[in-house]
Amino acid sequence: RKEVEQDPGPFNVPEGATVAFNCTYSNSASQSFFWYRQDCRKEPKLLMSVYSSGNEDGRFTAQLNRASQYISLLIRDSKLSDSATYLCVVNTGNQFYFGTGTSLTVIP
Amino acid sequence: GAGVSQSPSNKVTEKGKDVELRCDPISGHTALYWYRQRLGQGLEFLIYFQGNSAPDKSGLPSDRFSAERTGESVSTLTIQRTQQEDSAVYLCASSLGGLAGFQETQYFGPGTRLLVL
Numbered sequence: 001r002k003e004v005e006q007d008p009g010p011f012n013v014p015e016g017a018t019v020a021f022n023c024t025y026s027n028s029a030s031q032s033f034f035w036y037r038q039d040c041r042k043e044p045k046l047l048m049s050v051y052s053s054g055n056e057d058g059r060f061t062a063q064l065n066r067a068s069q070y071i072s073l074l075i076r077d078s079k080l081s082d083s084a085t086y087l088c089v090v091n092t093g094n095q096f097y098f099g100t101g102t103s104l105t106v107i108p
Numbered sequence: 109g110a111g112v113s114q115s116p117s118n119k120v121t122e123k124g125k126d127v128e129l130r131c132d133p134i135s136g137h138t139a140l141y142w143y144r145q146r147l148g149q150g151l152e153f154l155i156y157f158q159g160n161s162a163p164d165k166s167g168l169p170s171d172r173f174s175a176e177r178t179g180e181s182v183s184t185l186t187i188q189r190t191q192q193e194d195s196a197v198y199l200c201a202s203s204l205g206g207l208a209g210f211q212e213t214q215y216f217g218p219g220t221r222l223l224v225l
Contacts, residue, residue: 043216091212100150
């Protein structure tokens with residue numbers, strides 16, 4: 001079983017739409033959680049950490065459900081510049097486990 | 109401040125040759141990671157260093173791959189007798205490492221694009 005599983009998409013949404021990505025992880029001992037963004041032919045960049053109480057950064061909201069071992073990312077009012085691959089990342093001990101990513105294209 | 113740097117940014121080599129890829133982590137980061145990403149695919153973990161030791165080498169795909177780190181700083185990933193299937197982007201990341209209870213964050217370098225002809 002994979003450590004981190006994500007729906008690969010692709011998600012194609014119109015500008016202004018709200019879109020949600022989900023991710024599940026297998027190890028209940030996992031300690032910290034992140035969403036990264038990867039643009040085409042670029043390295044992954046940290047979008048936001050995910051805290052137990054949930055957290056928001058502008059149009060982006062991340063949620064963590066430890067009981068269900070589930071992480072989500074909500075993007076409101078999608079912009080063309082949000083088009084990218086979104087990677088769910090779980091830290092267990094000193095090891096980071098990456099999902100395969102969810103592809104998002106925001107359409108004009 | 110300076111981020112993670114990698115060199116070369118691009119490398120084209122002939123099948124059978126050896127290549128060496130370099131990573132300079134963020135100063136003070138004790139943990140360093142190597143990943144491979146083939147075109148259109150996810151990140152594949154290769155190896156992790158804590159300080160100069162590598163507690164987890166489980167991701168190295170074959171004995172042609174090796175890595176070392178010196179001075180708790182620079183790391184090199186060496187691929188011997190390269191094969192065409194080694195063509196990929198090799199990404200290095202670093203994090204503060206080893207601090208229990210701290211929300212670890214990885215920072216990535218720009219990667220080395222390797223093409224084996």
